[in-house]
Amino acid sequence: MRSPFQLEPARLIEVKRENVDTKTYTLKYEEAGRFREGFDPGRFVMISIHGFGEAPFSLSGLLGEGMFETTVRKVGNLTGRMDTMKVGELVGVRGPYGRGWPIREAEYKDVLIVAGGIGIAPLKPVIEHIERNRERYGHVEVLYGAKTPDNMIFIEQFDRWRKIKDFDLKLTVDSVPDRVAWKHSVGVVPLLLKDVKVQPENTVVLTCGPEIMMHFVVQSLLARGFDQESVYVSLERRMKCGLAQCGHCMIGMKYVCRDGPVFSYSELKGLPDLTL
Amino acid sequence: MSIKVVDEQEFRLFIEKLASAYEVVAPVKKRGEHVFKRIFDVGEVDLEYVTTILPPKKYLLPPSDGLIKLKKNGEFEEVKPEAQRRVLLGVHSCDLNALMILDRVFLDHFKLPQYVERRRSLLTVALTCLNPSPTCFCASMGTGPSPDQGYDLLITKISAGYLLEVGSENGEGLIRIASGRQGGKKDLEEKCKLIGEALKLFKKKIDDVSGLPELFERNLEHDVWKKLGEIDLACGQCVMSCPTCYCFDVSDQLSLDGSESIRVKEWDACFTLEFSEVALGGNFRRDRAARLRQFIGHNLGWGGGVQYPELGGRTKCVGCGRCIRVCPVHIDLTEVVKTLRSG
Numbered sequence: 001m002r003s004p005f006q007l008e009p010a011r012l013i014e015v016k017r018e019n020v021d022t023k024t025y026t027l028k029y030e031e032a033g034r035f036r037e038g039f040d041p042g043r044f045v046m047i048s049i050h051g052f053g054e055a056p057f058s059l060s061g062l063l064g065e066g067m068f069e070t071t072v073r074k075v076g077n078l079t080g081r082m083d084t085m086k087v088g089e090l091v092g093v094r095g096p097y098g099r100g101w102p103i104r105e106a107e108y109k110d111v112l113i114v115a116g117g118i119g120i121a122p123l124k125p126v127i128e129h130i131e132r133n134r135e136r137y138g139h140v141e142v143l144y145g146a147k148t149p150d151n152m153i154f155i156e157q158f159d160r161w162r163k164i165k166d167f168d169l170k171l172t173v174d175s176v177p178d179r180v181a182w183k184h185s186v187g188v189v190p191l192l193l194k195d196v197k198v199q200p201e202n203t204v205v206l207t208c209g210p211e212i213m214m215h216f217v218v219q220s221l222l223a224r225g226f227d228q229e230s231v232y233v234s235l236e237r238r239m240k241c242g243l244a245q246c247g248h249c250m251i252g253m254k255y256v257c258r259d260g261p262v263f264s265y266s267e268l269k270g271l272p273d274l275t276l
Numbered sequence: 277m278s279i280k281v282v283d284e285q286e287f288r289l290f291i292e293k294l295a296s297a298y299e300v301v302a303p304v305k306k307r308g309e310h311v312f313k314r315i316f317d318v319g320e321v322d323l324e325y326v327t328t329i330l331p332p333k334k335y336l337l338p339p340s341d342g343l344i345k346l347k348k349n350g351e352f353e354e355v356k357p358e359a360q361r362r363v364l365l366g367v368h369s370c371d372l373n374a375l376m377i378l379d380r381v382f383l384d385h386f387k388l389p390q391y392v393e394r395r396r397s398l399l400t401v402a403l404t405c406l407n408p409s410p411t412c413f414c415a416s417m418g419t420g421p422s423p424d425q426g427y428d429l430l431i432t433k434i435s436a437g438y439l440l441e442v443g444s445e446n447g448e449g450l451i452r453i454a455s456g457r458q459g460g461k462k463d464l465e466e467k468c469k470l471i472g473e474a475l476k477l478f479k480k481k482i483d484d485v486s487g488l489p490e491l492f493e494r495n496l497e498h499d500v501w502k503k504l505g506e507i508d509l510a511c512g513q514c515v516m517s518c519p520t521c522y523c524f525d526v527s528d529q530l531s532l533d534g535s536e537s538i539r540v541k542e543w544d545a546c547f548t549l550e551f552s553e554v555a556l557g558g559n560f561r562r563d564r565a566a567r568l569r570q571f572i573g574h575n576l577g578w579g580g581g582v583q584y585p586e587l588g589g590r591t592k593c594v595g596c597g598r599c600i601r602v603c604p605v606h607i608d609l610t611e612v613v614k615t616l617r618s619g
Contacts, residue, residue, distance in 0.1 A: 004386040005343040005539065007352045050346040050537055053528045075555050090350030211560075238554050240526040243386035246544070247523030248551060250570070251560075253489065253578030272496045272569060273552070273560045 004243050007048055007092030012085050013067070018153035022073045022118060023083065027091065029066035039068055041125035042100025042234060042262045046242050048092035052081040056239040058122035058261070059096065062129075071121040071153060097242040098261050101126050102232060106204035110138040112196060114217050116145050116189050116209025122234055122261075123208055124154060131164050140164070141196050145172040145189035145209075149180050168197070190216040193224075200225040206262075208234040211275045218265050218276055228266035233276065235261050235268075278448060281463055282456030283437035290454040291318045294363050298399065301335060302365040303328055312364070323366045323433065326409035327596060331371050331519030332364055336378060336394050343390075343539045346528065355538065357390040359397045363450075366431070368405040369420035370412070370596040374519030375400070376426050377592055380584040381522050399446055402427035404467065406474045411597030413610055416481035419594040421474050422467075432467045439463050480597065480610045482576075483617070488591055491616055492577030496569065500615045505565025507605045512545035514599035514607075515571060520579075520592045521545070546570045572612055575599075 014026035027047075039062045047070070048054040055078050061069030074083045085091075103126060111130065115123050123142075130137045142161070146152045152171070161169050170192050172185035185192060189209065205226060207217050214233045221231055237249035237256040249256035252271040254263070268276055282290060294300050295315065302321040304313045310325040312332045342355035367375075375395075382391035405414075405421040414420030423430065428447035432439040439459055442451050515521045525544035528537040544551060547568075552561040561567050573579075579592030593609065600608045 001387060001389045001392060003343065003354050003389050006354055007344065007346075009350060009352070048346065048352075048539075050348055050350065051528070051530055051534060054526065054539070073555075092346065092350075092352050236554050236558075237552075237560075240524070241541075245381055245386065245388070245522065245524070246526065246541070247546065247574075248525075248544075250546075250574065252493070252573070270493065270496070272573070273566055275560075 005094065005241075007094050009090050010093045012087055012089045012091065015085065015087060018071060018155075019151055021075075021083075022071060022153050024060060024069050024071045024153075025082065025085070026061070026063070026067060026069050027093065029093070030090075031066070038096050040096075040100040041103060041129055042122050043096040043098050044122075044239075044242075044257075044261060045070070045093050045095035045097070046239070047078075047082075048094075049078060049081050052078045054078070054092075056097075056242065056257070058234075060121040060124045062125050071118065071124075073118050095242060097239075098257055099259065101206050101234075101262050102204060102264075103129055106206075107136045108138065110198040110203040111140045112198045112203050112205045113140070113142040113144075114189060114193070114205065114207040114209070115143070116213040117147070117151065118153065119207075119209030119213075119234070120144050120154060123206060124157070126206060127157075127161060127164075130167075131161075134165055138202065139166050139168075139198060141168045141170070141198055143170050143172070143189055143192040143196070145174070145192070145213075147174050148177060149173055149182050150177075170195070188216070189213055190220050193217065193220050200227065203230065205231040206234075207232065211236070215275050222265075228269060229264050231265040232262055233265060233268070235263065237261075277442040278451050279442070279459030279463065280440045280451055280454055280456045281434070281436050281438070281459045282440060282454050286454065286456045287438050288318050291315075291321060291365065293453045294365070294401075294450070298361045298363040300363045300365050301332070312367075315365075321366065323403055323431070324407070325366075326407055327368070327370075327412065327598060327601070329598075330517055331374060331596065331598065332367055333374065333378060333519055333522075335362065335364065335398065336375065336382075336391055337522060337524075337543075340540050340542045341390055343526070343541055345536055345538055347536045348534065354389075357393040359393040361397050362394075363399045363401055365401045366403040367400055367427075368403060368414075368596075369423040370405075370414040370417075370594040371519050372400060372402050372423050372426050373414075373419040373590070373594045374596070377520045377584065377590075377594070378522055384584075399429075399450065400427045401429045401431060401450065402443075404430065404432040404471065406433065406470050408474060408478050409597055409601070410479050411600040412478060412595060413480040413482060413597060414595035415475055415478045416483070417485060417593060417595035418590055422471050432470065434463060434466045434470065436463070439467055480600070480608075482595075482610050482613050485591065488613070489577045491613070492573045495616045498616060500612055501565040501569045504607055504612070505563060505568050508547075508564045508568050508607060509604055510547045510549075510564050510567060511604065512547040513602040513604070515545035515547055516543065517598040517602050518575070519594060519596055519598070520575070523551075546574070568607070572609055576609060576613060
């Protein structure tokens with residue numbers, strides 16, 4: 001019997017620096033063909049490095065041909081080791097796990113994407129999916145905030161995104177250092193909500209970022225009449241198994257690894273240990 | 277299904293025969309308490325026990341379990357599960373029901389090969405519990421004092437010796453090696469009478485086990501959490517002694533020369549602060565009260581009935597009473613439910 005903890009070797013084929021502490025890694029499975037299915041936006045994989053352990057990482061790019069991207073901020077031992085990885089090195093991967101963004105439910109509706117910090121990483125494949133299937137989605141608005149302009153990621157993608165038809169990208173930062181020119185908003189992400197064009201009746205909202213940010217986003221949208229069932233959040237928990245067994249990601253009766261990481265707000269409402 | 281009655285002498289011989297073919301694990305007296313332990317001499321077995329210190333889950337989920345081996349050159353290797361032909365002898369109904377709950381976690385969806393192998397190699401000789409401890413409440417949980425399923429063989433101490441009842445095909449094989457007389461209606465009637473008497477001995481209960489998930493859902497902000505959270509030591513003894521607590525941590529143990537590491541899963545407890553830590557020191561259950569609510573909520577609320585509908589509404593808690601017995605500050609699950617029910 002194959003252990004659910006068994007790993008698949010994947011090779012690092014490209015590293016792209018996003019900002020001072022964050023890089024995007026392109027990984028390619030050694031045995032490519034088997035992994036085209038199931039890599040939906042919003043799901044996650046477990047990545048292992050010998051001597052440094054294993055952790056969950058969301059998918060930030062779905063490239064097909066057994067290749068995917070993950071965008072990682074250097075915050076601990078494993079991510080610190082990833083930061084030093086060279087092209088050609090091998091890691092162990094298992095997954096993908098969990099339930100991703102409702103990209104099918106969002107078809108023929110307007111889409112509002114609200115992201116904070118590295119929270120835009122799991123939403124990038126949604127934007128790219130919409131870009132490839134433009135006719136199947138209505139008006140799309142992306143609100144993205146970071147601490148400072150230097151903390152933003154995927155900056156190189158912004159011009160391309162702006163060219164997508166019927167697509168708005170609005171940026172904001174908490175503060176702007178003196179030396180930096182900034183022509184966008186200043187202030188926390190939820191402040192951008194006041195100018196969105198999408199209407200509650202026909203919009204699916206996808207949000208990812210610090211839980212406290214998502215709290216204000218969700219509350220503000222609900223107050224404006226958005227439906228709890230059309231507002232989706234992606235939660236961060238330190239999954240140890242990804243199999244709904246280890247218990248680390250339990251929230252009430254839900255396992256973030258199995259029932260999420262993407263949930264509609266209606267599924268989470270009333271559960272314990274959340275700031276949402 | 278076959279029924280036999282064996283006298284004390286025949287019972288001894290039966291265990292000896294079992295021990296020659298299997299590793300037999302049974303309750304054994306240890307410093308005034310009882311533990312499940314491999315026996316080497318039939319004289320060690322003590323079926324006149326109330327509850328063991330630790331449940332038998334350690335034979336399916338050892339405190340530490342190797343999963344895979346990682347090598348420096350980037351290769352991975354599975355740690356092959358061992359399969360020990362084992363008889364769990366004298367297991368009470370609560371602990372037997374607990375094994376059935378663990379089965380749902382480790383056999384239903386993602387099968388853990390280590391668990392699968394150990395479970396497949398495990399025969400269960402259950403024991404009707406006629407002497408509940410002051411903290412037991414299995415009777416109100418529908419999990420005791422006598423099991424109705426999940427065993428290979430069931431033993432009940434009756435006046436003539438031991439009544440053996442077969443519960444599975446494997447059990448038919450086991451009863452064949454016991455010499456004794458054919459059991460009958462009279463013996464079964466005696467068993468029922470004894471269970472009836474045992475039921476009168478229970479001191480603790482949960483009055484109404486229906487709607488427990490909803491009761492917890494409605495009472496997430498109840499004062500009881502704050503109040504008990506203040507005295508709670510977060511020692512995690514309740515989790516460690518719980519027969520159904522299965523949560524684990526995963527870590528890599530690196531060899532001294534750094535050439536390989538073994539990925540192990542180890543018992544973990546939702547009472548520890550680290551359990552719910554996320555990146556950059558974030559923690560979504562920093563309060564002890566929240567951790568206590570998680571433990572009790574998982575055991576009596578959403579675990580079981582909601583998570584494993586196939587258990588027919590039973591909760592994850594099987595009423596063994598160990599968590600109450602070991603709690604240094606006397607936190608009592610049955611009292612918590614009583615408090616929540618009273619509003």
